Amino acid sequence: MLQEEYVRLAKSVDNISAEQAKQIIGTVLDKLKAEARAIIVDVWTREPGQGGVDILVPYLRRSDPQVPGPQNIALTEKATGVLVWVAETRKPVWLDDIPVQATSAVNRLTGQPIEGRHFNLYDGTRAFAAVPIQYRGQFAILTVEVAVASCLKNYHIDLMKALSEPTGILIWKSGVSEEIRRHTNEAIQEFRDVSGGLVPTLNPYRTGFIARPFEEKFDYISNAVEAVFRKNRIRAATYRNVAGSTLVVSEMLVQINSAHFGIADITSLNSNVLFEIGAMIAVGKPLVIMRGKNDDASLPFDIAGYDCYRYAIADDRILISDATSQRPLEEFVGSFISERLLMDKAFRGAKEYV
Helix, strand or coil, X not given: CHHHHHHHHHHHCCCXXXXXXXXXXXXXXXXXXXXXXXXXXXXXXXXXXXXXXXXXXXEEEEECCCCCCCCCEECCCCCCCHHHHHHHHCCCEEECCCCCCCCEEECCCCCCEEEXXXXXXXXXXXEEEEEEEEECCEEEEEEEEECXXXXXXXXXXXXXXXXHHHHHHHHHHHHHHHHHHHHHHHHHHHHHHHHCCCCCCCCCEXXXXXXXXXXXXXXXXXXXXXXXXXXXXXXXXCCCCCCCCCCHHHXXXXXXXXXXXXXXXXXXXXXXXXXXXXXXXXXXXXXXXXXXXXXXXXXXXHHCCCCEEEEEEECCEEEEEXXXXXXXXXHHHHHHHHHCHHHCHHHXXXXXXX
């Protein structure tokens, strides 16, 4: 069944780009258009606009050649159209047997009339259905328009409702991935801009930069990581505020630039941590990415290709695991030092931290 495969695919894929999401959704719209013998099948998304006025934006459309192209709809108090009604009420609508030059029609799903400013359709539409899509704050609308009355049936409406959730999932996932990708790219570019005026001198002592959310619950793992590196005569530390300086980002980038390696805790996908990771990636620092064992958030597209180690705390011990093994934090750090850091000439030449 189309909807079953669509749901499975939407829930299984992660870190999907907007282009990939549109390719998948477009395939479904093609099939829906053929099934309903429609002249228009499309998806609209609600986006924030200027002055606090949201806008309905055409996200993807499948239509016959003679149908005019869609335009953005500003959701003001004077906005017209059935799409506006759906955006305002967040309810589905099904209009059928719409006469030429009609000024109203009855919503077959509720028995209520759609009239006034809300009744505004393409001239060639004789039947219309729209289903709201709501997923994690994302609002969109799936619509079908048919040129022949009575072609839309109950099973078409049921199919649209079944397709709404996976469509919302794909739009949301692609939006999140695109936003994270944008933030990461901005971080990388800003780092390059700022570091262009810096003296790219590594710390004379063996030093690492720890990127972590600054919440109390992350103190234990951060302090433990610092302690293990300290036992190996290496200083690993988080961002340190410089007295008298108001340029937090610039100072943070200086500290990353001078470190020999990075350790990042991406549990909860903290935006500051992602920024710091972007900076470390930009200059090719050896990097360990960690996350809590129970954190199931999808990895951002930009770092999905990096090894990401899970950590868990059991009986006051921290265990680090990958796909095949589990080791105590001390053993894991020891392997990182011997297999990666000591292979680096600059790190080997730096002084041990006492």
